[in-house]
Amino acid sequence: MLVPQGDILIVDDNADNLDLLGTVLRQQKYRVRAVPTGAMALEAARRHPPELVMLDVNMPGMDGYETCEAFKADERLAAIPVIFISALDDPLDKVRAFRVGARDYVTKPFSEAEVLVRVEHQVNLARLQRELEIQNENLLDANLKLKEVNTLKTNFTAMLVHDLRSPLTFLGLTIENLRNGVGNQEELLAKSEQSFKRICTLLDEMLEIYRSESGHLPMAYSDIDPSHWLPSLLSPYQMRAAKAGLEFQVVVPPGLPVMKGDRPKLDRALANLVDNAFKFTPKGGAVKVEAAIDHGAGVEAGLRFLRLSVIDTGRGIPAEDLPYIFDPFRQSQRSASPGGVGLGLAIVQRLVAAHKGQIRAQSQQGFGSSFVILLPC
Numbered sequence: 001m002l003v004p005q006g007d008i009l010i011v012d013d014n015a016d017n018l019d020l021l022g023t024v025l026r027q028q029k030y031r032v033r034a035v036p037t038g039a040m041a042l043e044a045a046r047r048h049p050p051e052l053v054m055l056d057v058n059m060p061g062m063d064g065y066e067t068c069e070a071f072k073a074d075e076r077l078a079a080i081p082v083i084f085i086s087a088l089d090d091p092l093d094k095v096r097a098f099r100v101g102a103r104d105y106v107t108k109p110f111s112e113a114e115v116l117v118r119v120e121h122q123v124n125l126a127r128l129q130r131e132l133e134i135q136n137e138n139l140l141d142a143n144l145k146l147k148e149v150n151t152l153k154t155n156f157t158a159m160l161v162h163d164l165r166s167p168l169t170f171l172g173l174t175i176e177n178l179r180n181g182v183g184n185q186e187e188l189l190a191k192s193e194q195s196f197k198r199i200c201t202l203l204d205e206m207l208e209i210y211r212s213e214s215g216h217l218p219m220a221y222s223d224i225d226p227s228h229w230l231p232s233l234l235s236p237y238q239m240r241a242a243k244a245g246l247e248f249q250v251v252v253p254p255g256l257p258v259m260k261g262d263r264p265k266l267d268r269a270l271a272n273l274v275d276n277a278f279k280f281t282p283k284g285g286a287v288k289v290e291a292a293i294d295h296g297a298g299v300e301a302g303l304r305f306l307r308l309s310v311i312d313t314g315r316g317i318p319a320e321d322l323p324y325i326f327d328p329f330r331q332s333q334r335s336a337s338p339g340g341v342g343l344g345l346a347i348v349q350r351l352v353a354a355h356k357g358q359i360r361a362q363s364q365q366g367f368g369s370s371f372v373i374l375l376p377c
Contacts, residue, residue, distance in 0.1 A: 005029045006123035009050040011041040011067065012085075013059045017108075021054065021085070024112050025119065038067030045077050051123050055102075057086040057093065065100050072101040079129070081122045085110060164202060167195030208347050217354050219262045226256040226291055226306060233267055234289055237274060245283035251290040257377045259306055261355055266375075269351040272344045273310040273371045281314035281368070288312075294374060305357075305374040316365035325361060 008030050012018050018034040025032050033050065035041050039062055041053065053071065057064035064084060071077045081103040086093070089107040097105050103125075104118050174192045177183045211217045230252045241248035270289075277287040288311045296303035317325060328346035352359045352373055363369035 005031065006051040006119070007031045007048075008033070008052045008054060008119065008123075009041060009045060010034050010054040011036075011038060011059070011064070012056040013037065014056070017056065021115070024115060028116060030119070038062030038064070038070065041067055042070055042074070042077075045071070045080065046074070049077060049080060051080070051126055052119060053080055053082045054085050054119075055082055057084060057088050057097070065096060068097070068100045068102060079126070081126050083118060083122060085115070164199060167198045170195045208350070217350065219265070219354055221260045221262055223258050224261045224263055224266070225258050227252060227254060229263070229266075230270075230289070230291055230308075233270065234274065237278070237287075240278065241287065244278060246278065246281055247286040249286070249288045251288070253292065256291060256293065256306065257304065259375060259377045261375065265351045265354065269348045269373065270308060270310070272348050273373075276344065277310055277312035277314065277369070281312045285313040285368075293377070304377040306377055308373040308375070309370060310372075311368065311370045313368040316367055316369055317361070317363035318365060322361065322363055326359070 005028065008025055010018060010021050010025075010032060012021070012034075013036045015036070018036070022032045022034050033044060035044055036059075038055075038059060041055070044050075045053070055064045055067060059067075062070070064086065068082050068084075071080060071082060078101075082101060083104040083106060084094075084097045084102050085106045085108065086097075087108040094105045103122055106115055106118060171192055174188045174195075177188055178185065208217070231250065234250050237248055274287065274289060281287055288309075290307075290309045290311070292307045292309075294305040294307045296305065325345050326349040349359050352375070355375055357373060357375040359371065359373050361369065361371050
């Protein structure tokens with residue numbers, strides 16, 4: 001992309017001087033605005049700050065020195081470079097110009113080549129300065145975000161260690177009780193099995209998060225017919241819904257197209273969303289899973305997507321937590337359950353992304369939540 005020439009504001013009460021200097025600059029494709037007074041220069045610059053100001057000294061009312069001081073006193077205009085261009089060639093005049101903030105000083109009559117070189121130098125210098133400031137701001141933002149991520153990971157690690165310690169502690173006590181013949185053996189073994197499964201789940205989830213973030217999530221694609229896949233996956237939830245006192249509805253229209261996907265991973269993603277819907281929907285509520293075809297628009301025109309919606313009438317997600325529900329290192333109130341840290345939604349997002357799909361969520365506290373997965377067909 002070609003870099004545009006600078007935007008220059010020239011200030012001189014002599015119309016001939018404005019015409020001459022403006023012509024020289026416009027011939028080199030500079031964008032030029034010309035005003036006859038310092039007050040008008042300030043007004044024009046405040047409306048649209050130029051990249052460079054070229055300023056005469058002797059002007060009625062506000063002279064060049066006063067105009068330059070006014071520019072430097074305005075926070076929005078202070079960084080704009082100023083070149084004085086004047087018939088005054090006394091060294092003291094030049095010293096005063098630099099003292100009020102000028103970057104350069106050209107005496108009249110001027111050489112066109114000299115003026116153009118000085119203008120180009122100041123415009124390029126100002127652009128480099130702005131780029132450096134932007135890079136410094138970006139670096140500062142990146143450092144702040146890195147600190148935030150490190151803090152989140154540290155907190156998450158502490159939570160994970162806490163969640164691992166509880167089942168490990170119970171396993172240790174169980175082993176001690178079994179060795180000493182204390183307690184009901186069947187009950188101890190059952191609870192030990194639960195603790196062992198909890199530990200394995202946490203470790204598996206951490207491993208899956210690591211694989212997805214490092215780009216090493218293995219995928220085994222095969223043909224999947226949603227008309228058979230979804231009823232097969234979701235049929236066990238009917239009995240579970242009856243026991244929980246929930247209404248459970250599955251809507252799978254006929255004629256859905258066959259798609260390519262990793263069946264076990266898609267099973268896990270959808271089952272996780274349905275499990276969450278059951279977990280956070282009180283007795284008497286409803287959970288609905290609906291499949292449909294979406295047609296892409298805009299840059300996705302001509303594409304088709306399988307849309308899977310999981311809708312519940314549960315307690316909902318706090319608005320302040322909603323932007324972070326797929327972040328593995330932030331824990332929302334929705335995941336603050338006896339199960340401890342929950343990586344389920346983070347893993348769902350990564351499994352969907354591995355299929356080049358999208359997931360989005362909407363929720364309102366007290367009314368429920370809706371999760372929508374879009375998978376390319």
